[in-house]
Amino acid sequence: MKTTVPEFSFWEREEWLKSPDLFIVGAGIVGASVALFYKEKYPDHDVVVADRGYAPYGASTRNAGFACIGSISEHLADIKKAGEETVFNRIERRWNGLKLLRKTIGDENMDYIHTGGYEIFTDEKKFKQSSDQIDRINQILENRLALENVYSATKYQGYPVIKNRVEGAINSGRMMRHLHEMLSKAGVRIWWNCPVTSVKSNRAVLNDSFEITPKKMVLAVNGFISKLAEIPVKPARGFIFITQPVKNFEWKGIFHYNEGYVYFRDLGDRLLLGGGRDQSMDDETTDQFGTNQTIKNYLIDFAENVLRIPSDFEIDMEWSGIMGMTENKEPIIKEVETNVWAAAGLSGMGIAIGMQVAQDVVSKLRNEL
Structure with a gap:
């Protein structure tokens, strides 16, 4: 038997599905944080977040649960591509982003454990290349972030390792559940299992059929952004x-x-x-x-x-x-059309920089309604 989709009622169209002041595509860490910070700034505005999954669809609940700023070998490889200033700006963004995450969510609400991070090496030459940079990198991080002796060389399970003392582990699922509980308390509406199939100007089409006309939009779908906007991610x-x-x-x-x-x-x-x-x-x-x-x-x-x-x-x-x-691992925050912003390209560091990216987006949204 063919299933027919019922027409929306007057009540649904007037209240449940009415176009919001701000419509956010993507309920992961960036999209949910945009909703939270925007609602704190404009508590009287109506905010809706839509996601195509039953849970955030991309990586926010599908990662390893690392609260990290990166290993020395990663930093050295990135410096070759992007230069020292870019990479240390990136480390600073990650550190400040993690502080914002922990302050906003609370360690107890995401099972944060301060484990320290360890980079292991099976190649002595690569270990020496990285460990030779420890003192220099530590000094730069102390000057920029007031963090002393972040990295140190040691051994673990018989391998040479470089320890990062400022890193930890989290429960990503619990983190996102708590964040969405905060959205619910703030009055943000969430539309789960609701794919947005196209965006044009102030119009968003959902499920290839239903259309809404929000006053502002944020596209926070990260790895899926090319389906909705043309940015190099x-x-x-x-x-x-x-x-x-x-x-x-x-x-x-x-x-x-x-x-x-x-x-x-x-x-x-x-x-x-x-x-x-x-x-x-x-x-x-x-x-x-x-x-x-x-x-x-x-x-x-x-x-x-x-x-x-x-x-x-x-x-x-x-x-x-x-x-x-992104090519240089830098996130992209861009107004792709008037009052339509894209925030994507977190390059595997969503836990560390997701909330900070969200704050940056909210600071750029106009208050014209």
Whole structure:
């Protein structure tokens, strides 16, 4: 039997589906934070957030749960591409963004644990290249952020490592749930399972059928932005799996490897392991969820031969998330049409900089209604 979609009633059109003052596409950390900060600034304005998923669709609840500013090998690789000033500005943005996140959400509401971060090395030459820069980078960070001795060389599980003392781990799902509870208390309306299929001027089309005309819009869909606006952000798929409990599991904290392309952490006695995108970069430049078997095999080999967990470990669950990448890793905040703003390209650092990007967007929105 063919299912027919009922016409909206007068009451639905007048109250439930009326066009808001601000319409935000994307309910992840950027979109939800835009709604929160905007509502704090303009409490009488009507705000709606729409997302195509049952939960935020891209990466905000599909990441590894790292509250980090990055590893030294990542910073050094980025300096070669973007220059020192850009990279240290980026680190400062990440640090200030994490402080804003923790202040806004509260550590207890996202299970924040101050683990410290560890970058492990299997190549002595690469370790020396990175560790030789510790003193210089520490001095710059002390001068800019008043943080002393952020990085230090040590050993972990027999490997040379560079520890970052200011990093931690969070529960991404709980963080986003609490953020959305804050939106509900602030009077923000959320439309879940509601894809926005096109945006033009002050018109947004939902589900290819229903149209609204908000006074202002923010497109906060990160890796999916190319479907709605022309800005230079490419999608990037990230893969993660979690094992069943591993006997005598000794890796405790958050860890990076290979310029941050591989990342892992403990969840009690289980291993969460993800990344490996550099092993199949072209295939992973996609906005389609799924598993790349080449990357999965690479990570399994990494778990067995680098982390040395028992080879009979079992994967409990696996998933992917879609990030948005820019050429220089800098987020893009741009008015693509009058009163239509895009905020995307967080380049894998949504937890660290998402709220700060949202604050920047809100500061640019006009108050004309």
